[in-house]
Amino acid sequence: MTLTSRTFEVLAAFTPEHRTRRLAELAATSGLPLTTTHRIVADLVRCGALERAPDGSLHVGLRLWEIGSLAPRGNALRDVALPFLEDLYVATRENVQLAVREGLESVFVERLTGREAVTVMTRVGTRFPLTSTGVGRALLAHAPADVQEAALARPVRRWTPFTEVDPARLRAGLAEVRRTGVAVSDREVTRDAVSVAAPVRGPGGDVVAAVSLVVRHGTVSPPALGPAVRAAALGISRALGAPPSAVRKSLWREEPAPADAAQDRDPPAPSPRPGGPP
CATH class of the missing domain: 3.30.450.40 (GAF domain)
Structure with missing residues (x-):
């Protein structure tokens, strides 16, 4: 599995029923090791594709919405x-x-x-x-x-x-x-x-x-x-x-x-x- 496909597996863990996720949930849902998920999440947060709430939970970031709106x-x-x-x-x-x-x-x-x-x-x-x-x-x-x-x-x-x-x-x-x-x-x-x-x-x-x-x-x-x-x-x-x-x-x-x-x-x-x- 390439890095791109693993990144999409992490993003696909967010659904209408689960708009907010914690790191462990992302790892479990995507089927990726926790260390790999942590690395991918850190990159996504840095580029604005994911955002971290004060309590540590994660949700889809505005940057990802901006890119998606160009489809x-x-x-x-x-x-x-x-x-x-x-x-x-x-x-x-x-x-x-x-x-x-x-x-x-x-x-x-x-x-x-x-x-x-x-x-x-x-x-x-x-x-x-x-x-x-x-x-x-x-x-x-x-x-x-x-x-x-x-x-x-x-x-x-x-x-x-x-x-x-x-x-x-x-x-x-x-x-x-x-x-x-x-x-x-x-x-x-x-x-x-x-x-x-x-x-x-x-x-x-x-x-x-x-x-x-x-x-x-x-x-x-x-x-x-x-x-x-x-x-x-x-x-x-x-x-x-x-x-x-x-x-x-x-x-x-x-x-x-x-x-x-x-x-x-x-x-x-x-x-x-x-x-x-x-």
Whole structure:
């Protein structure tokens, strides 16, 4: 293991659940000897990548955040997308999310939410498997074939009783995403939330991100949310410089049909009032 990989093992020990760590915890979590961890931590503190609190505990430093903010698929994408995300949020007052794909996971790079919006598990920087979330499915549906097969070959975590875990049904769902231009995750991560997502295309025409709207289950039917989410995704695609031919692929799509009875879903709620869902 190189020094760089060992350094990343130490940094990876910090998670949303463990934002503060002590030296011994870093060594245990990274699997590195205590002396090696001490040496790496000392270097990271000197350069500002880690900071030490008065009680001796360690947390991620501002310098590391400054460097991370330069990632083109993070803040650069966020800067272009934010006006469209804000428009979608103002129209709905619901959770609006933007994510990119990294390997077999989606990484959330932006999230807007209101006080009365349904609680979600995501935050900026959160990673989720591609198979269960709305943005994940929008990204996976347009990923290379080998990525799709690798994702479907892995065991799918059953977050709720509604989580789809059957590879054949998931594969059929991805085909539906490509047909309609919209991905739906209905109570598949939390029991009270529905996510509707659409892909975002970049300058080369490839899907580079996905935008989603997450609402409380039973307030609005997923098909009613599709046009607004797709419009936001198309606006971001154009702002990123997606070629007109790629944008046209997403312009005229049929709305996704309500989930079938075989999945034992509740019937869709009435369409939202003008101005967006409550």
